[in-house]
Every structure is written in structure tokens, then in C-alpha cells.
Amino acid sequence: MKFSLTIGHLYGLQMNTYGDNGNIITLKKRCEWRGIDVAIKYITYVDEIKEGDYDLYFFGGGQDQTQALISRDLTGGFKDQVKKDVEKGVPLLSICGGYQLLGAYYQPQKGPKIGGLGIFPIYTTASSERMIGNLVIDLVSDGLEMIGKLVGFENHSGKTYLTEGGKPLGKVVKGFGNNGEDGTEGCVYKNAIGCYMHGSLLPKNPQLADWLIKRALEVKYGKKIELEPLNDGLENQAHEGIIKRFVD
């Protein structure tokens, strides 16, 4: 059976800094290498999403100014289907600005709160501290912990806090994570992941890329799916190299 996936790149035309496109490239290639058809589509302002349009979502980081405009769109009802899809188990990866916008709100230093889509039980407040550097975490979330560690690069001044029921993605081994205070990084809700890991994240963490692809296929086709293994020599070497240089 020939599988196919449609990936929705949320606000990909506006939110595409810090190399987050590398995640899209990685998902695409790792599908293609296994003979899985893959289409990637930009989702932008005012676009309405219908049930079944997308099998996997990606939402990257961007610039502050754009985020206010996106917030208006997200809270204006145009993207409610994303929330419904996540409830159904459709996987989603969001990073930095994307992660913040899928929480309850972002409180800038000046001005009113910027509302989010409310998928993750988190909120974010602006700080004057810029948290920059290589970030290594131990995955602690159920179903992901067998992956072990994730490596990435963070660059944010927003501090994110988990609220009641919020499950962190991982525990910080090196770096700041959500807020540089409580040792947590990211948030997981069902198959949706939010985190501060640029780098790009997925090229150096191929197991996470495959987890997203596998979950997307399983939800779409309603059965258990095993992905064909790939030669991840270079990927693992890059992953281990970061841990060796910045942690050990």
C-alpha cells in the first residue's frame, strides 16, 4: 500500500526564521526515502482548514511583529480545526514563536496580552533576558522517553510556564529551556509538541522526525505502522557530537 501525507506549514511564509525550514526538509526527505508521498502546503491568514486537510502540522519561529498579526488570526476562529485535529491525535511540532502562539497567551513587556490557540496549557511572558545557546534535554514525556535526548539551539526572551496539567517535553541537561528557572523544556499534549529547539531540530534528532511521521500515518490510516529503518549514520554522528561537545 502506498502511503501519503499532507503536511500543513502554519504561517510558513511569515514564520520561517532560525532555520526551522530544516524540519520540513527533514520530514519530506525521510518520507520520500521510504516511498511515502508527501505534500507540503503553506497555511496563512484567513485560510480555513477542513477536517482531513492535514495529517501533520508544523509551526516555526518568527519575528515578534508578525506574531501579533498571527494571534489575531488564530484567535479569530480560522484555525479551530487545528485544535480539533490535535484532539484527534494528529501530530504537530511547534517551535519558539509557534509554540508560544499555541499556548494560552503571550504577555509582551508593553501592551496587551497576545492570545494563543490554547492547545498547550502554558503561558509566556516577555523578559529582558535573551536565552541563547545550545540546548540539550532528556525526554521525559510518555511514549517519547525511549528516544533519549534531543539536541537543539535556543534563542528566545519569552519565558514559558506550564500551568495545571501541562506535561513538559523534557528536562534540561544543558541550556535554559522553557524559562531558565524550573528545568523544564517544551510541552506535550497528545501528539502535539511545543519547544524552543531550533538547530534545526529534526535533522539532528531523526528519531523524533520518525515518531511524527509514524504517528501521522497511524492516525490517518487507523492502524499500527512500522517505518522502514534508514541509514542514520550522519544523523546520529551529529546528534552525539553535540552531546559530546556541550554536555560530557
Place this chain on the structure above:
Amino acid sequence: MRLILAIWLGKLILFLTQFLKKGGGSAAPGLYALKIEPNLVSKLSRQIPQNIVITGTNGKTTTSRMLNHLVKSQNIKTLRNSTGSNLERGVASTLIASTDWLGQIRDFDLGIWELDEAAFNTVVFEIKPQIMVFLNAFRDQLDRYGEVDTVVKKWWESLEKVDWDPTLIVNGGDTNTATIHAVNEDEDNPLKCLSFRVKNHVLWHESSISLHEKEHSNKKEPLYAEFLAIIKKNLGLLGMVVSIEYPAGKVEINIPVPGIYHIYDFLAAFCVYYLLKLPINNLQKDLESFSPAFGRVEHIKVSDKDVYTFLIKNPAGANTVFETINPELKAGDRLLVALNDNLADGTDVSWIWDADFEILLGGKSIKELIETHFDYKSKPKKGTLFSDLKDNSKLKLEPIISGKRANDLALRLKYAGFDDKNFKIEPNLEEALNSATKDLDGRLFIFPTYTALLELQKILVQKGHKHQYWKE
């Protein structure tokens, strides 16, 4: 008196650093002298009859070098911060080295100052230049500067506070700097503005759409004088022939270096040259003798083989380099790519995923592969200006991958479509260079980041392939 004291201290430090050979004295004298006399730059620079500041992400050094070369050929005596030291201390150091012991600057006609994007906002009020050049605003080491939107917005804010009468020269082909035209409209007494661009080419920034929409939706079309370059002929690695249309006429110029970005840099220099009322007819001859900024494009011979070095430091710059190289690659050619993550390179290497290494092979970048259902009217067609990209996927390019972040780079090339069976990963740059030049049939193209470039220069000098380390 403070000024004199500051100058004396600065000159003493300059002497010591040069005597002890600790650095080139391009920052320290200014740094300490400014602590004694914070207004040093304004007091000294305003003695120079004309000053020009040049800012932007890419091409500052090339543009000011090119301009310097062109105007000096017309017997204009220039002063400039020549060693890429583009913060206030760098400007101060240059001024200290050029003033007499009493704080008098004589014998100079023109100051050419390249300023860092952020430093611009303060230093421009010290210098109060007659001409300001805005080259472009790309993403570059965001960990140092904050975000591109902010960089452009700060420029606007600064321009609104300008209380003298400068002329602006802006890159109208860059969707970020093009917004600077709009500042023109705000005042009763608008700033004079010149705009340059390359026909059928746009430096596109998606993020600047919101800047345009938000800030300028209610503004009229701004007025400016336009300088337009039309590419007539591509000479490959030897450069290109362009025709330039400007307010008073038209001229054909052979730009002796490859890369579209050099047309932009040249246009910026051309606009200044025009404003200074220098004879356009002399340009070609003077341009022929121009060698581009250190290492940014360099051609040397290693054991009779051609070796070309192109600095890559951010996605936009890298893409233009790749577009230049794509049609040139032939069987037998090799690539050596080196990625470092030192402070001067930017510690975040994520940018390699925004750079379209796919272009080298003639493949499509991820942005082109993503489907969009709405029409981006002004979105430019991808590919080089001269032709469609060439399919190099059958060439066995055997990339040699080096630098502290060689592993990241190897992954990037693998996902760009290079066959990882042919990779040689060698983090040590000297070993990588040995391996790249050994049994080389064709030519070697080297793409290093900034500190890898410095390291490479040193190795090439030690091996006797190059005579001078830093040619400034």
C-alpha cells in the same frame, strides 16, 4: 582638553599595539579614548568636508572598498575604517590615527565609514554624514542583533530624528530597505533619496510584507531618483557586463567579479560617485584594477589548479554565491565547505537550513516545493538571473566537509540531495584542504564561514600558496 588627552592616550595605545604586534590597533585606541572623550567621533569627523556612512547586512566592506578605490583614483583623499571594525570604537581608532596631536584633521576630502546595522543608530548622529547608504537587511547572526524587523524599524526611527540635510541612497531591490523610501514622505522637508536596483531581480523578504502593510498602507508612492542596472552579459567567474541607467544618462560597465551581490555593491558605490559629481567615463578603467575585499571572492593557484574561495555567512549571501557557482560546476571539480560556530560566525548554525544548498545541484529549494494557493504577485522567479539552474546531480562532486560544525553541515548537504557516500568529513581545516587539493582534476571551490576563512588564509600563506595574510 579632554579631546587632546583622549587623542594622546589613543595614539599611545595605537603605538603600543603595533609595537607589541597585539592586534592591528583597529579597536582598542578608540575604545579607551572614547572613555575620556565620548564626543571624540563627532569632534574629529566633522572636520572632514564630506562624510559617507554605509550600513546593511551584506556588502559593507566590499562597497566601501570599491568606493574608496574609485574615488581615490580621482585624487580624492579618503579616510575610512578599513579593517572591518565597524563599531564606534573602530571609527574613533581611524580618526585618532589620522589626526595630529592637537586634534586637527587635515588633508582629507572624504570620510567613508562602514557601520554595523545597530551601531548606525548612534554613530550616525556623531558623524552627521552628508550621504547615508542602506545596502540591505538580511538575517545575519540574529543572536547578536535581535530581529530583522527591529533593525529596519530602528533605522526609520533614527532617520526621523535627523536634523541635518543628508542624501539617502537605498537599495530599492531589497524589500526591507526599500521601505526606507517612505521616510521621505513623512516630513514637510523630505530627505533626498536615491534608489538603486537590478532589473528583474528582487531581494525578497517574506517578513517585510507585514512591515509594508502595517506601516505604509496609507502612504503615497515616494519620490526618488532611480539607478537601474540591466545585466547584458554573464562572464561566469570573470564577472558580468551591466548597463546602468541613471538620471543623467546611461553607461555600460564590466564588473570584473562574479555574483549578483557585486552588482548591488557596485550600484551603491556608483550612486555615491554620481553624487560627488565625479566623471562617470573614468569608472571602467578604475574598476578594472579593483580587487574585491579580502577573501570574499578570491582566486589563487595551488599546484597549477584553480582554487576559488567564496565567503558564506548567512542564507542570502550563501544563496547568491550558490547561484553564481551552479552554472560553473563541471565534472572533476570539487567543493570544500567549512562551517564554524565561533562568535564571529554566529554561534547558531541553524542558518544553514535557510541557505539553499540545493541550488548547487540545480535542485529546488524547500520554499519552492511548498504549495501555496494564493498568488504572490511580486514573488520573483527563482533560478539565476541568467538562466535556469543547471542540473549538477550527476556530477560526482565529493564534497569535503570541514569546520567545528562539520557534522551539521554534512547533514545539510545530505538533505540537499548530495550523495553521502561521497562525503569526506574532516573537521580539521588543514587536513581538509590537503585532501581537497590531492589529485584534483578540475577546480576547487571553497565556501568557508568567516573564522574558517581566516584560518584558511593562514594555512595557505604557511604553505606558500599565498603571499600575504591580510591584504588591506
